[in-house]
Amino acid sequence: MPRLLLLLLAPISLLVATPSTPGAPSYEVELTGTPDGRTWSGRETISFTNTAAESLPEVYVRLWGNSRGCGSVSVTGGVVERDCTVAKFALKEPLAPGKRTSISFDVKLTAPDREDRFGRSGEFSFFGNALPVLAVRDAAGWHLERDVGIGESFYTVAADFAVRLTHTGNISVPSTGVLADGVMIAKQARDFAWAAGPFRSAESVSPGGVRVRSWVTPTVTAAVADAARADAAASIDEFGRRYGAYPDHEIDLVLNDRWTNFSGMEYPGFVLLISPNSPVVHEVAHQWWYGIVGNNEYADPWLDEAFATYATDVFEGKRRAGCWPGMLPVAITRDMGYWGAHDTSYGTFVYTYGSCMLHELERLIGTPAMERLLASYAKAHWHGVVTPADFKAAAQDASSVDLKAFWRDHGI
Structure with a gap:
């Protein structure tokens, strides 16, 4: 049709x-x-x-x-x-x-x-x-x-x-x-x-009313598809409460077990996932950190990847105490030109250390302030494009602590 x-x-x-x-x-x-x-x-x-x-x-x-x-x-x-x-x-x-x-x-x-x-x-x-x-x-x-x-x-x-x-x-x-x-x-x-x-499909609806559909290739089991939909439904509602309601009424998950170059990839309302062990929650978090709060992914990849990783940690109850290793030899704010030439360091610095920096910020300003910060930051830049300066300004507005030393110590 x-x-x-x-x-x-x-x-x-x-x-x-x-x-x-x-x-x-x-x-x-x-x-x-x-x-x-x-x-x-x-x-x-x-x-x-x-x-x-x-x-x-x-x-x-x-x-x-x-x-x-x-x-x-x-x-x-x-x-x-x-x-x-x-x-x-x-x-x-x-x-x-x-x-x-x-x-x-x-x-x-x-x-x-x-x-x-x-x-x-x-x-x-x-x-x-x-x-x-x-x-x-x-x-x-x-x-x-x-x-x-x-x-x-x-x-x-x-x-x-x-x-x-x-x-x-x-x-x-x-x-x-x-x-x-x-x-x-x-x-x-x-x-x-x-x-x-010729995908097999199934669907469910999150408690918050978002339609979650899975589309799978023949070798992906029904149990894997069900688990992916359940994770997506739970996280999309949770992120909506934290960062602002998901603006669409559905999200489509496409699962395949043959991809070798990536484990997941986000698009607006549409996610590609490796099966099994799909990073479902991380890709759903990208609906906010990239999809809603946009950024120049070449210049500032940490502005979506670190935030999606941090959001996944919080959803899973992981606070990453003591995760910051100290002064880094390379700033997490380097652009994709640098990471393309140093691809083995990309994930560690942009995802792991980037999200760790956000955990450290939360510990410094307090969880209530961090929650207010991310909600107000998302609202202020809803469907816009942000820079590192935008986030630093929003963080300072949300905290009574002078953050200059924090940014310096974390290379931001």
């Missing part, structure tokens, strides 16, 4: 730390898939507003699906550059400040032969970071940094998508978005991802 996946994007607040332009992007996409769901082709339109003070002569579109080799994602009408991961679109005429326009192009996506978030696994295809999305331009200029091959190097703003996925195969197509009157709706989403194949 044809499926219409419609996602609409709302305006973002224009604070000093947030992207300056393009603003309020929205995506309309119509794709037709091959019967096996491996290749999708069609038309994409991106609308946006020039929220800068000067005219905008061009925009850039990220083709992250080509980061491990050209050919998996192709577009027409733009000049493709930078190892096939960027397409430059010259506007018909410079877009004046405050004005809105759109670009349209043909697009073709083919899941490559690799076990990855954008790849192919047996009869199943996965389209994570595959759909072309607008690049971000802020005070530092256009962000066209490459995907370094580990973690996430992505930088997007909250947007609305309208995506129609049509196919004739005997397959299921779980995706970002919520079904309403035959239409998949995803508002204020930072990306749009989907999978295609």
